[in-house]
Amino acid sequence: MSKSDRLVGALAVALLLVIALPAQAREKNYHLGRKATAAEIAGWNIDVRPDGKGLPEGQGSVAQGGEIYDANCASCHGSFGESNEYLALTGIKAKLNHATTLFDYINRAMPFPHSKSLTADQVYAVAAYVLNLNDIVPSDFVANRQTLPKVKMPNANALKPYPGMMSVHGKPDVHNTACMKNCEKVVKITGSLPAGFTKNLYGDIRDNFRGLETMNEQAPPKADLPGSAVAGKTSAASAMPKVMTASGCTACHALDHKILGPSFRDVAKKYQGNPGASKHLIHKIRNGGAGVWGSIPMPPHPDLSDADLSTMVQWILTQKAKK
């Protein structure tokens, strides 16, 4: 038995002990944490089930949804949900067997990257609008707790749970045996994408996963953790204005490498010596747009003040190319 095998064995025993101990004894032994408050639980407990359980109070019509959609969603999904730059919304017809799942998804994840910025009424409205775009509900549809669970999704009957993936009682969908000796020590990530579309859009997909290159190390360097100012080892990172991290710019931009948007060093290089650069970039960040770096659009940021925009652009334009 190697040293690391023994360690794994010891850990497994420790884990079993923790599981086997009654909750009271655990509390007594470890004094860890505290009970979550009702408000804290409510913040996480947002799942909406097929039968509508979990749907909040509120309502929204297709017409109201149209306005919300145009302001918050069209820049990425296209005016009619047709744009595949990010993901066309026409796919929900084939993918979802419950309209309540659409509410859940929009409510928890959209509008990217400002998820959870919409009220319950707004999510109801925009879900109604997306359903109407897909010809699933009429244009006078009003979504609420009662109506949404009753919507019949066109492909509902064709979707089946995959045994082994959706339930622990079915057959697993993989047939590997667990490796117990001479196992791979380093996990190598390889990826293949359909040549063409996706590759041209995103480049090497591995570049889009921050920290992937460090996954075989003990812990990623601090600067690579999500939410830090800039991924990568660079001293200029700390100087990025707070308003940029707070505004979500780093979800799509980094100082040194392309994520969805260009690296800030590349932006600085492109506009070096260009007297109209500040004006153009302030306008671009506020209003969004595509075409300068590729076909993926940057969403608009209409709420940023002139002062914040000029702080951002000043900072971006002074990032020097890497020596």
Ligand code: HEC
């Ligand atoms: C900045 C771009 C952006 C904006 C703005 C945005 N989305 Fe998305 N949306 C995405 C991306 C990217 C995905 C795919 C996410 C994934 O697959 O992990 C997505 C996925 C979705 C999906 C799932 C579609 C499917 O077939 O799986 C729905 C529904 C959706 N968005 C609705 C909305 C709505 C409604 C809004 C406005 C309130 C919105 N989105 C705003 C980028 C955006």
Ligand code: HEC
């Ligand atoms: C959802 C992803 C996303 C977010 C969030 C985002 N950007 Fe972008 N950004 C892009 C994309 C994509 C482009 C390329 C657009 C193009 O090709 O014209 C871009 C382009 C840019 C450019 C270059 C524009 C040009 O015309 O050359 C600047 C500067 C910029 N972004 C700054 C910012 C700032 C500052 C923020 C935060 C307030 C931000 N971005 C948030 C995706 C994003």
